[in-house]
Amino acid sequence: METSYSIHTGESTTLGVVDFIVFGSTLSVALLIGIYYAIQSRHRNDPSDFLVAGRSMGILPVSLSLVVTFLSALTLLGLPAEIYNYNTMFWWLALGMVLAVAGAAHIFNPVFYNMGITSVYEYLEMRFGRTVTILASLNWLFQTIVYLSFVLYAPSLALKSVTGMELWVSILTVGGLVTLYTSMGGMKAVLWADSFQALLILVGLLSVFIQGTLVTDGLHNAWDIASEHSRVYFHDFSANPTTRHSFWSVAIGGGMMWMSYYAVNQCQIQRLLACPTLKRAQVAIWINSIGLAVIVSICCLIGIVMFAFYKDCHPLHYNLIQSTDELLPLFVMDILGHLPGLPGIFLSCIFSGSLSSLSSGINALSAVVLQDYVRPFSSRSLSNLQATIITKCTAASFGFLCIGLAFVASTLGNVLQVSYAILSTLDGPLFGIFILGMFFPRANQWGAIAGYISGLLFLSWVGFGAYLYDVQTPMSHFSVHGCNWNVTNSSATNFTEETEADDYLSIYHLSYLNYTATGAFVNVAVGIVVSLITGYGKPVTTDPKLICPVINTVFPCLPNTLKQKFSYTAVDIEQRAEIQIVEQVPACKKLPGDRVL
Known part of the structure; x- marks a missing residue:
């Protein structure tokens, strides 16, 4: 069996007929769920039923949906590759996620839930007025569309790696499927499809992890191998914000990033609003934190065993794969390719991560467009039927837009870091607006606008500078002395690093995980100063229910x-x-x- 591994033959295994049947069957379940709820609700033309499931969902489907909304294929593919390429410092993110959930559940979410809103930007309109609402919602719309394009591209990359299928075929197929069941079934379809997909993700990851430990002679042996090659490393406590992954940048910076997801992101808030009471919403988000920690930990452990497996033959060196984002699919086909059906389950796991994120995002996009753009600018009151039709058409339109942008995402490199960097650049200033509004009663519209623009310009400058100068942290050492098939030197990829003196500002080294916290801080600092200047001597008229x-x-x-x-x-x-x-x-x-x- 050993000679079937790609590191011994120079060729990767591809999916069989049984794998495609399993894969197709799991995708069909999501579509059937969408069709079922479309038929069930065909006589109910209430947009709240489509957008927040009538605020009647139970804890279990909501918590499972919360888990997988942002744990897309970006995380499932990128996190094991991160451990393989660098070390285990990113594992501290599990702690950051728990801190994020605590802050979101008990500080931010009660304000939104008790207001009875559908879009979080309705809060900003009541707090700061229409201008701030437009700025913030446009930011989020753009940010979410970009994120969803990465989410759609990542599993298509996995499918290409194990089948050779062209990216455009995969993107069109998966994008069309999720657009169909989301625009038909609404929030109930999204939540129950997410629940099914959460179980698939867990089964798929456990299958890879268990078989990975078997082929590497146990987790203890794999851990020792990874430790000997500097992959097991938890004790970087550098307070320097430019350290790519330290305890503070991952647990605190990453925690702030994830808090923004769970505290003020429409995708997550909309799920919590589907619960009938605040108490149930808080229980759901805490159960979700357990799921987050478990999945992140399994992904990190897969990275450990994956490194132990390829310790003597780095697949990228001889072009077995084109990027490290394809490492996990290659590993799966190496260790599970001889077991019909299991590679299909893994592929379903990766696609489930993306389907859940896509469906959640598309549903949330349609909610924001209806509540913040269509209703305020409509010349007359919309009927429930009209609002429902508009919402479904909007969901379909955003789905097709994400399909187009997924092709652009395929040109941008490391999916985990690039997506996090882009999202954090936009998310930090946006999070800052909500912090300013909820914690500073004297903050006003001018402070919110000035703070947002300042935070966005600052982070855009830092992010663009880092991209322009190609600021990177060198990867850990790789070995290729165990690659034992006949190759020519010309087929190998050169990994020689050229060391040059940095001729750019040190701020460009700012860890991408600190972008959200930095943008929020700049926003709040500038917002407070401008609010004090423009509102000096004026009475505070902030409604108490808008303050946390x-x-x-x-x-x-x-x-x-x-x-x-x-x-x-x-x-x-x-x-x-x-x-x-x-x-x-x-x-x-x-x-x-x-x-x-």
């Missing part, structure tokens, strides 16, 4: 006198003692007369 009661949430047992020192006023700071705001104290008995921040 963070002190009461984080420190519910503080004495009432201390809470009052941090409370805010909805009219004027001089009238603080006269303002009564209803408080929720989950951990202690509510005291009469308490006020919230």
Whole structure:
């Protein structure tokens, strides 16, 4: 069996008939779910049923959908390759995800849920006005469309690696499928399809991990091999923000990035709004955190065993693959290719990650367009039927747009880092607007606009500079002395690194995981200053329900006198003692007369 491995033959195994049957069957399930809910809801023309499932979904489907919405093929393919190329520092992201979920569930999400909105940008309109809403929603629309194009491209790359199928065939097939079932079935179809796909992802990853440990003589042996070659490394605690992956950049910077996903991203908020109560939404997001940590950990372990398998023959060196994003599909075909059906399950796992992200994104895009553009600019009130038709047509249109942009994504290189860098550049300033609005009652429209533009320009400058000067962190050492098939020197890829003195600013080395936190900080800092200048001497007129009661949430047992020192006023700071705001104290008995921040 050993001679069937690509590192011994120079040729990779391809999918068999059984694998295609398994793969096609799993894709058909998602389509059938969409058709079922399209038929079931054919007489219900309420857009809230299409967008938030009538706010009646249970905890399990919502939590499973939350898990897979942003754990797309980008993560499933990119994370094992990250461990293979560098080391295990990225594993700290599991901790960052838990911190992100805690902040989102108990600080940000209650504000949105209690307002009864459908689009998070409805909050910004109430807080800062129409101009800020347009700026923020356009940012998110562009950001999401770019992200979905990467999400669609990544599994198509995997399919090309194991079948030789042209990218355009895969992109059109998968993009058309997800557009069809999302635009037909709405949120209920999305949530139940996501739940099925979450189970597929878990089965697929476990299959690869278990078989990988068998062919590398156990996890302990694979871990030792990876450790000997510097792949097992957890103790980079450098506080330098330019360190690509340190504890602080991954756990805190990455945690801030994921908090923005779970706290203010329409894709996730829309799922939480599908729950009938805030309590259930919070339970769902905490269950989701367990799923996130498990899947990230399995992906990292697959990276460990994958490196142990290829330790003596780096596949990219002799062009077995064209990029490290194809490592995992090659590994799967090497270790599972002789077991009919299992490679098909893995391929279904990768595509499930992307289908879930695509369906969630397309549904969220249609919600934002309806609530923030169609309704406000419509000359007359839309009927439920008209709104539903517009929403379904919008979902289909965005699906086809993402198909077109997926071809552009195929030219941009490392899918994990490039997608995270682009998203964070846009996401940081956007997250900053919500932070400014929820935590600073005196922040006004001019501060929000100035902060957003400043954060976006700063991060765009940093990101463009890093791209222009091709700022990269050298990969760890690879070996090729174990490649034992007949090759010519001309077929090998040259990995010799040329060392040059940096002739660009050190800020361009800023870790891509710190982009979100940096953009949010610039936004808030500039926003506070501009708000104080433009609103000096004016009374604060912020509606209390738009402000997050963070002190009461984080420190519910503080004495009432201390809470009052941090409370805010909805009219004027001089009238603080006269303002009564209803408080929720989950951990202690509510005291009469308490006020919230």
